[in-house]
Amino acid sequence: MQQNIIVMGVSGSGKSTIGSMIARELDLEFLDADDFHPKSNKEKMAAGTPLTDEDRLPWLKTLQQQLERPHIVLACSALKTSYRDVLDPDRNHLWVFLNGSREVIAQRMSERKGHFMSKSLLDSQIDTLEVPKGVIEVNIDQAPEDIVTQILNDLQTQE
Numbered sequence: 120m121q122q123n124i125i126v127m128g129v130s131g132s133g134k135s136t137i138g139s140m141i142a143r144e145l146d147l148e149f150l151d152a153d154d155f156h157p158k159s160n161k162e163k164m165a166a167g168t169p170l171t172d173e174d175r176l177p178w179l180k181t182l183q184q185q186l187e188r189p190h191i192v193l194a195c196s197a198l199k200t201s202y203r204d205v206l207d208p209d210r211n212h213l214w215v216f217l218n219g220s221r222e223v224i225a226q227r228m229s230e231r232k233g234h235f236m237s238k239s240l241l242d243s244q245i246d247t248l249e250v251p252k253g254v255i256e257v258n259i260d261q262a263p264e265d266i267v268t269q270i271l272n273d274l275q276t277q278e
């Protein structure tokens with residue numbers, strides 16, 4: 120099956136921004152996992168209620184089916200190892216982890232306008248995150264262009 124690219128990290132880490140830039144650079148299809156959340160999940164997060172494993176499982180399964188198509192960059196939080204196992208059971212895809220301090224991410228969430236995600240959920244996102252191993256990891260405290268350049272370089276060495 121085709122190797123797709125999955126950009127992961129907590130809410131506000133830059134997955135949609137960076138993922139869409141990578142897709143443009145590589146002429147791939149960009150998918151934002153947020154677009155696949157049911158209304159109920161979005162309402163929970165907007166109300167400041169963290170999602171549960173049960174909330175996320177149908178969403179993750181839908182995303183896994185999307186990843187069976189080729190030429191995709193997916194932006195998805197994929198916070199837990201078990202979530203990543205649903206998305207990529209055969210460890211086939213290329214994973215990029217956007218890592219940053221709570222302060223940097225909180226600042227970015229506070230400056231973001233019109234997004235449904237409650238800023239109050241950042242700590243639960245960080246607490247839920249199980250840091251992935253053996254993936255491309257990038258520090259987000261730099262310009263988007265520099266992050267993308269680093270990722271593209273790292274992707275080349277992985278292929």
Ligand SMILES: Nc1ncnc2c1ncn2[C@@H]1O[C@H](COP(=O)(O)OP(=O)(O)OP(=O)(O)O)[C@@H](O)[C@H]1O
Pocket residue numbers: 128129130131132133134135136137153194196227228230231232236259260261262263266
């Ligand atoms: N490298 C960067 N430098 C400065 N601002 C950034 C950077 N990357 C993203 N941003 C800004 O930070 C905010 C969060 O980015 P983005 O929405 O892409 O994150 P996300 O991980 O997709 O969030 P969510 O999972 O909540 O959708 C946005 O306002 C975005 O414009």
Ligand SMILES: O=C(O)[C@H](O)[C@@H](O)[C@H](O)[C@H](O)CO
Pocket residue numbers: 128129130131152153156164170175196197198236244
């Ligand atoms: O797994 C989750 O809790 C959610 O997917 C968040 O991590 C997303 O970032 C949310 O969709 C807000 O954009």
